[in-house]
Amino acid sequence: MLRLEKRPSPSQAWNYATPLVAVLLTMIVGGILFWILGKNPFEAIKLIFWDPLFSEQFAAYSRPQLLVKAAPLILIALGLAVGFRAGIWNIGAEGQYIIGALCAAAVALAFYPAEGWYIFPLMIIAGALGGWVWAMIPAILKTRFNTNEILVSLLLVYVAEKLLAAAATGFMRNPDGAGFPGSRNINSYGPASNQELIANSGMHWGVVAAMIAVLFTYILLQRHILGFHVQLAGQSPRAAKFAGVAPSRLVLMCLGLSGILAGLAGMFEVSGPARLITIDFNAGYGFTAIIVAFLGRLHPVGIVLAGLLLALTYIGGELAQFMLNLPASAIQVFQGMLLFFLLALDVLSNYRVRLAFAGTTKEAS
Amino acid sequence: MTTPLLSIQGLTKTYPGVVANSDVTFDIGEGEVHALLGENGAGKSTLVKAIYGLVRPNEGTMLWRGQPYAPNAPAQARATGVAMVFQHFSLFDAMDVAENVALGMDNPPPIRELAARITEVSNNYGLPLDPGRMVGDLSAGERQRVEIIRCLLQNPQLLIMDEPTSVLTPQEVEILFRTLRQLRAEGKSILYISHKLEEIRALCENATVLRLGKVVGRADPRQESARSLAEMMVGQALHQPSRSAAEPGKVLLQVTALNLPPQSAFGTALKDINITVRAGEVLGIGGVAGNGQDELLSALSGEVRSDRATVQMAGEAVGHYGPTARRAMGLLCAPEERLGHAAAPDMSLSENALLTGAWREKLVDRGFINWSKTRAFAERVIETFDVRTPGPHVAARALSGGNLQKFVIGREIMQRPSVLVVNQPTWGVDASAAAAIRQALLDLAHAGAAVIVISQDLDEILEIADEFAALNAGKLSAPRPVQGLTMDQIGLLLGGAEGDSNVAA
Numbered sequence: 001m002l003r004l005e006k007r008p009s010p011s012q013a014w015n016y017a018t019p020l021v022a023v024l025l026t027m028i029v030g031g032i033l034f035w036i037l038g039k040n041p042f043e044a045i046k047l048i049f050w051d052p053l054f055s056e057q058f059a060a061y062s063r064p065q066l067l068v069k070a071a072p073l074i075l076i077a078l079g080l081a082v083g084f085r086a087g088i089w090n091i092g093a094e095g096q097y098i099i100g101a102l103c104a105a106a107v108a109l110a111f112y113p114a115e116g117w118y119i120f121p122l123m124i125i126a127g128a129l130g131g132w133v134w135a136m137i138p139a140i141l142k143t144r145f146n147t148n149e150i151l152v153s154l155l156l157v158y159v160a161e162k163l164l165a166a167a168a169t170g171f172m173r174n175p176d177g178a179g180f181p182g183s184r185n186i187n188s189y190g191p192a193s194n195q196e197l198i199a200n201s202g203m204h205w206g207v208v209a210a211m212i213a214v215l216f217t218y219i220l221l222q223r224h225i226l227g228f229h230v231q232l233a234g235q236s237p238r239a240a241k242f243a244g245v246a247p248s249r250l251v252l253m254c255l256g257l258s259g260i261l262a263g264l265a266g267m268f269e270v271s272g273p274a275r276l277i278t279i280d281f282n283a284g285y286g287f288t289a290i291i292v293a294f295l296g297r298l299h300p301v302g303i304v305l306a307g308l309l310l311a312l313t314y315i316g317g318e319l320a321q322f323m324l325n326l327p328a329s330a331i332q333v334f335q336g337m338l339l340f341f342l343l344a345l346d347v348l349s350n351y352r353v354r355l356a357f358a359g360t361t362k363e364a365s
Numbered sequence: 366m367t368t369p370l371l372s373i374q375g376l377t378k379t380y381p382g383v384v385a386n387s388d389v390t391f392d393i394g395e396g397e398v399h400a401l402l403g404e405n406g407a408g409k410s411t412l413v414k415a416i417y418g419l420v421r422p423n424e425g426t427m428l429w430r431g432q433p434y435a436p437n438a439p440a441q442a443r444a445t446g447v448a449m450v451f452q453h454f455s456l457f458d459a460m461d462v463a464e465n466v467a468l469g470m471d472n473p474p475p476i477r478e479l480a481a482r483i484t485e486v487s488n489n490y491g492l493p494l495d496p497g498r499m500v501g502d503l504s505a506g507e508r509q510r511v512e513i514i515r516c517l518l519q520n521p522q523l524l525i526m527d528e529p530t531s532v533l534t535p536q537e538v539e540i541l542f543r544t545l546r547q548l549r550a551e552g553k554s555i556l557y558i559s560h561k562l563e564e565i566r567a568l569c570e571n572a573t574v575l576r577l578g579k580v581v582g583r584a585d586p587r588q589e590s591a592r593s594l595a596e597m598m599v600g601q602a603l604h605q606p607s608r609s610a611a612e613p614g615k616v617l618l619q620v621t622a623l624n625l626p627p628q629s630a631f632g633t634a635l636k637d638i639n640i641t642v643r644a645g646e647v648l649g650i651g652g653v654a655g656n657g658q659d660e661l662l663s664a665l666s667g668e669v670r671s672d673r674a675t676v677q678m679a680g681e682a683v684g685h686y687g688p689t690a691r692r693a694m695g696l697l698c699a700p701e702e703r704l705g706h707a708a709a710p711d712m713s714l715s716e717n718a719l720l721t722g723a724w725r726e727k728l729v730d731r732g733f734i735n736w737s738k739t740r741a742f743a744e745r746v747i748e749t750f751d752v753r754t755p756g757p758h759v760a761a762r763a764l765s766g767g768n769l770q771k772f773v774i775g776r777e778i779m780q781r782p783s784v785l786v787v788n789q790p791t792w793g794v795d796a797s798a799a800a801a802i803r804q805a806l807l808d809l810a811h812a813g814a815a816v817i818v819i820s821q822d823l824d825e826i827l828e829i830a831d832e833f834a835a836l837n838a839g840k841l842s843a844p845r846p847v848q849g850l851t852m853d854q855i856g857l858l859l860g861g862a863e864g865d866s867n868v869a870a
Contacts, residue, residue: 223733224732225723225729225732225733225734228716228719228734232716235709236709236710236711238705238706239706241668241688242700242720243720243721244688244689
């Protein structure tokens, strides 16, 4: 019989071990899944986790992709993590990401075909502002009318997707595009282009922004009183109020920050790897970033590692899809399982499992 | 000699790094009221949890009427005939009494039948309780009755009571004692845990004293004085709080006509509260739990704001200020609920020191936290107030109640407040720690601060306060000098009788 016993203080060892165990379990259960689908499980796992980085055949293309995919994930997850620590659940980063991209694209298209160094910085501001505005909707509704930010932010994703479709087929459509949906190619419009900074490295301005954001959130959470208040409010709302934290200011700050970072991720994406606004511009980074945030233990350094890993599953998943004819949804199942195992295993940080047989008591901690 | 009801022999329980119980041996006879005495952390809770099947001892045996007894779970303990009333109630406010009782039973009968039995038991034992009332509307004493009746319905042979009187008025304590004496007359045994030594002397015929997990003494409490019992418990001569009369100084805190609506469905509204405290003065505010104590503290701490002029610090209006601004002016508070209000359970003591000390102790510079300074502040609190803990890195929830309370009170006192408001400063704290906290409050007042002590422990108020006021249904009586106040007069004030003619009698 299994029994859970509360630990006197949370186990640090398990806190660090759970992400690793969760990845391992995901690999095992994922392998079984692939086996049921009639594929060689070892080959599939190797294809997803090993080949993109180390196989001679694929690595040249895949390795730079790692940074390209990880940058938006990390950027978004950092903002989400700050909110999650405060118990403010922004589930709608995907929407903020889309709006950020739309605003940045709008700036670029408005200036087209002018030249000027100021266009790219203006796009950055527009992207951040777009994401911020979209996140302020659930924030203000929550502080004014006490609505649930989970629902409002999530539903606004679908509104953003409609706006995206309208933009791609309507007001942002490329006038020289022969009627095809999609905007002008922003990536090939020089002053607005988010170029690779080092050839074939995947390094673009979004990666730089992610690095700065890692540093910024690290300092915020570890050294700044605001970060302390964020964690206090998440763990113990009443103690936070006693300490003088104003809950509504915190909601505005956390949702605002995650909106800005998601908007920036959208901006760097549309001007870089995605190249233009299309109907299916959003690739689910905003949702996957939720997994990244939790897998990284809501810690900036952990988020970098988790972002790289999830980026790997994107790349490896495409590879497996291409090489083994695995269904595209298999990789989503994979990512979903990861979050599931992680949350389930989290119990172990706060509880120890006791195996209680008749007469003997074993301890597994 | 007859077989005892429960015989505990050589019981030992260790946790990693801590020996909670070491070779504990004692007997509880049939029909005996047995007291378990000890400071916080002496191992009382672990011991009763072992008896109730919540904790498994590493060594030692228990015999129930001569038969081996080793419960794996509370259900098994209940089936044997052990029932327990916990210090913290586990009741749901939004359900009625009968539903709450049913939730705690292993095989609850249909609710209507249960309600009839609740009425029957409550009448038999003189504990009036209406099974149809919502628990949220009940007083602390009535809530305790729910717990007791829940136990009595199982017809236990041994009733364990953990600090049962800490939330009761003197009158309610009398009712409880009548019930316990009746149970004893019926041949049932009671294991009674309390810090209130006078109660133990009035009720119990045997006492086992624990210190640091070991049995250090056995006594017949009726033959001992409260002082000798306390010294047995602490292992040293007890320090008696001393006060020196000081001339009251200027008014430091003035509350005028404070009215606040209830903050939650089961909260209490504050009605026309007036308070004046001067430098060097200790104002004691008595009252039964749930009469507005929490609300009053929130209104003073700034968690709930009011009109500008209703709260004044040395003449300056601060009613509209939040907690941070009030702290900056020297108005500090220590709420009743230690875990979750005064301190964040999962955070370290350093982080909890930062929680209120950030601005006054200058632990934050332009928004950035100075962790080494914060740790040093936490260490100073730990050292000065004798908080027993390995260090400031320990999570608040790992501390025993008394130690955490010393930390919380110490954290505020070390910031040199000009006005300090504390709610239940020694609730669930052992005798020596309580004495230390009271002395610290007196010293603070002596040094020129104004102190407000909100407490349900009347002895505490009589011991340290200069003035006494009673909080009843959100209204505060006019303050009276403590000197010359009798228990009867206090009882009337607590009941809301304000008129001079009644009290002066």
